[in-house]
Amino acid sequence: MSFRSPFPDVEIPALSVYDFLFGSIAEADLGRPALIEGASGAVTDYRALIGQIDAIAGALAARGVGVGDVVGLLSPNVPAFASVFHGILRAGATATTINALYTAEDIAKQLEDSKATFLFTVSPLLPHAKEAAAKVGIADDHLVVLDGAEGHPSLRDLLAENAPAPEVSFDPATHLAVLPYSSGTTGRPKGVMLTHTNLVANVCQINPRMGIGADDKVLAVLPFFHIYGMTVLLNAALYNRASLVTMPKFDLPEFLRIVAEQKCTYVFIAPPVAVALAKHPLVDQFDLSSVHTVFSGAAPLDKELGGAVSARLGCKIRQGYGMSEMSPVSHAIPFDGDDVPLDSVGPTIANMECKLVDPGTLEEVAYPTGEGVSEPGELWCKGPNVMFGYLGNPQATAETLDADGFLHTGDIATVDAAGNVTIVDRLKELIKYKGYQVPPAELEALLLTHPQIADAAVVGVLDDEGEEVPKAFVxxxxxxxxxxxxxxxxxAERVSPHKKVRRVQFIDIVPKSAAGKILRKDLRTPTA
Known part of the structure; x- marks a missing residue:
């Protein structure tokens, strides 16, 4: 049987993301720090942020960008990301955020598939951005380099134009706000169509559970280009008038310095960071007492590891679950959920309905009673945060979203009688390396181009630190x-860093079914 969130439904306003976040901001909040650059400590307050958003929207509108257009954003976490991202949405355009680790080929594929006509980037990423832009026909004057580069407009140029923000009109329930790219349950990356209402809904759904307040300093090391960072940090923190302390990439000494010096209170991480916080001796050299909560997402967090972080830092440890296709959060251990098992991802968030389905029989798994736990089944989720579909890919959409509106996550889960969901296995083949998605099919296709390779299969295996890494059977x-x-x-020479094969084993034959499908389960052995 299906089960709903134990929490009451929340109201979801029919607003654009911009109007939802900033439309009713109080005068007293305009002087609060919105973004703090971790490296330098430079502060952008809410008044300046909103002014920059409006000016960027105006500059884009003056160039003919508006409803129906797509703008690419290729940048690590810097304060200007927030201004540009929300400026794109404020102009009525759709933002496609691009992984900062992507190769030029990866960038070009996303720009082409999304039909982006503009691209924003930063100078360290300009070589790849320029090559990709040239491949898809984006001219130099449509390639904006935030920190400036000869021959390209800069953020300073756009702000100096002081063009008024346009009046735009669209239905937030159907107008696409963002096009992040996800491999979904299988295959190559696909554009996930998320509307303004999807994004607004997810902030409303998680807000009562997260406990982010205006006095919080939230460390933003999780990339804004990823849906986790986009919704939980960039949108939810700003909605609550908290301060976001940005880091362009994870570096443990810098991470610890920024947390200690800025007195960060709320830290969002992926599990690999938890390993460092639990085990690295450097942690003891910094005062991290300001941290009241560490929240982990993007991949499963082990109960013992979470407990070790909590004990060492003297803080709450929480984790959640989601997918790009759900904007992304569907489950989270509440801020005040001290009784929720740490190895679970917590209860279903408000306004959502879920069910567990036996992947073999497609029969619904019975909900447990008393102290029991259900049998495992594929987790299906339905709610206002679930995507519109995959861009230009009705077949993939139909395979993931059913006629009743349930998203088939591809993850195997159980639920206890209190409604707490635990992810126990992965039906889908996707590898999660440090929170990044690695589609095995993409690596297999690449390996097969090598003249000395007859066949290949790729699966995820655990390394010595318990991190899932891609392993090639060749x-x-x-x-x-x-x-x-x-x-x-x-x-390594042909893919982004997170997609690199980390282990190789030579075999005589790749096990396959009668239909020719690789039997990955036969490769996932204790010796693999």
């Missing part, structure tokens, strides 16, 4: 003398 061509290092190097 069948050599007859008489080939290919080595493990050569395979790793071949892939």
């Amino acid at each position: 069948v050599r061509q007859p008489n080939a003398e290919l080595t493990e290092d050569e395979v790793i190097e071949f892939v």
Whole structure:
């Protein structure tokens, strides 16, 4: 049977993201710090942020960008990301946020698929951005370099125009706000169509559970280009008038310095950071007593690891679950949920309905009674935060979203009688490396282009620190003398860093079903 959130439904206003976040901001909040650059301590208050958003929207409108247009944003976490991201939405355009680790080829694929006509980036990423823009026909005057570069407009140029923000009109329930790219349950990256209402809904749904307040300093090391950082940090923190302390990438000494010096109170991480916080001796050299909560997402957090972080830092530890296709949060251990098992992802958030379905029979798993826990089943979720569908891919949409509006997550879960959901396995084949998605099919296709490789399969295996990493099982061509290092190097030269193959095993044959599907479960053995 299906089960709903134990929490009462929340009201979801029919507003654009901009109007929801900033339309009714109190005068007293305009002087509060909105963004603090972790490296320098430079502060952007809410008044300046809103002014920049309006000016960027005006500059885009003056260039003909508006409803129906897509603008790419390729940037790490810097304060200007917030201004540009919300400026794009304020102009009525759709933002497609691009992984800052992507190769030029990856960037070009996303720009082409999303039909982006403008691209914002930063100078360290300009070589890849410029190459990708040229491939898809984005001219230099449509490639904006935030911190400036010869031959391109800069953020300073756009702000100096002081163009008025346009009057735009659209239905927030159907107008696309963002197009993040996800591999969904399988295959190559697809544009996830998320409307303004999807994003607004998810902030409203999680807000009562997260406990973010105006006095919080929230560390923003999780990338804003990823839906987790976009909703939980960039939108939810700003909605609550908290301060976001930005970090462009994770570096443990810098991470610890910023938390200590800025006195960050709320820290959002992915599990690899939890390993460092629990085990690294450097942690003891910094005063982290300001932190009241560490929240983990993007991949499962082990109960013992979470407990070790909590004990060492003297703070609450929480985790949640979601997907890009759900804007992204569907489950979270509440801020005040001290009785919720830490190895679960907590109860379903407000306004959502879920069910567990046996992947073999497609029969619904019975909800438990008393102290019991259900049988495992694929988690299906329905709610106002669930995507519109995949861009230009009705087949993939139909495979993921059913006629009743349930999103088939591809993850196997159980639920206890209190409504707490635990993710126990992955039906889908996607590998999660440090929170980033790695589609095995993409790496297999690449490996098969090597002249000395006859066949290949890729699965996720755990490394010595419990992190899931891509491992390639390779069948050599007859008489080939290919080595493990050569395979790793071949892939590394052609993919983004997070997609690199980390381990290689040579085998005689890739196990496959009668239909030719790779039997990955046969490769996931204790010796693999």
